[in-house]
Amino acid sequence: MKKLLGLIAIMALGVTTTFAQTPATAIAPAKKVVKKEVKTVAAPVKKDAKAATTTVKTTTTTAASTLKKDGTPDMRLKANKAKAVTKPAAPVKKDGTPDMRYKENKAAAKKNK
Template sequence: MKKLFMIASLVLASVGIGFAQTTPAAPAKAKTEKTAKPAAGPTKKDGTPDMRYKANKDAGAKAAPAGPTKKDGTPDMRYKANKDSKAKKS
């Protein structure tokens, strides 16, 4: 009788543990549409410009910074002119 009780309790425990490990299905998230600028050249499936093409690279070129730049061409953030231009973009 003792062995039967132990086997039954082990079976019930393993079934309980098995159900405890399953996670509920996550609710489906709504797909958000990206609003992209019209591209000068080919686009990707999501509508954004494909930057592998020269036409899109030329159209997407960034404007020159307002103040001095570092050797690599990025704006030098030690100067107020570059800090102000960054604040205006945000």
């Protein structure tokens, strides 16, 4: 009997710990979209003509949508890719120091002396 109660207690403990390990799901914030509705009224051309009204809906996104959540530019957009393509003036090593195997870097080093 004690063994049976011990097994039931171990199973109950095991089941409760497996449910306790599931992570909570977070709801992602929705993107902000600004919608504007513009109504225009055309003047009647003839006395018998009725005024025509048209409705134009435009949607614009905020400029913050070009940035990621961490503030870095989103490279999926064409405008951000064009800004990122900047070629360095002279070749550099991986650590950022000028590579002295090239003429441009040797000339710049002589100027600085």
